[in-house]
Amino acid sequence: xxxxxxxxxxxxxxxxxxxxxxxxxxxxVDASDGNIGLEVLILKPVDIAIVDLFMxxxxxxxxxxxxxxxxxxxxxxxxxxxxxxxxxxxFKTAKTIGAHYxxxxxxxxxxxxxxxxxxxxxxxxSSEAVSSPSxx
Numbered sequence: 001x002x003x004x005x006x007x008x009x010x011x012x013x014x015x016x017x018x019x020x021x022x023x024x025x026x027x028x029v030d031a032s033d034g035n036i037g038l039e040v041l042i043l044k045p046v047d048i049a050i051v052d053l054f055m056x057x058x059x060x061x062x063x064x065x066x067x068x069x070x071x072x073x074x075x076x077x078x079x080x081x082x083x084x085x086x087x088x089x090x091f092k093t094a095k096t097i098g099a100h101y102x103x104x105x106x107x108x109x110x111x112x113x114x115x116x117x118x119x120x121x122x123x124x125x126s127s128e129a130v131s132s133p134s135x136x
Contacts, residue, residue: 001026002026002046002119003026003045003046003047004050004116005028005031005049006029007033007049007052008079017109021112021116024113026116032055034055034060034062034063034066041074048119049064049077050079051063051067051077052079053079053082060094061093064078064097064098065097068097075119076099077099077115078095079102079105080094091104
């Protein structure tokens, strides 16, 4: 199973994702903003980072850029309720700066689990309409 960090300022949402992913056997750490997320990652690197794009202190874009530079092997899933499709707006920018996949909120836990399975199996593409790999 994967080591995953969830970086999102929405505490109930973060707790729900933690429960879902822990129940599937993943090891989860979490952070309420990008600054805390990077501190956690330095102490405990992960396989996958799930990063909300809009947070206080250090937003998701800066966090994704830093994760990409400091932990190039970590796969990044950008999440947000601000874009309607994975290929527009903030998701397009997130993919340009290092996100491997995007997932618009709200999403079903099964969609996230499928995406994590795709990443862990080393697949370079996803057939899900709600997630798409970056061109890098």
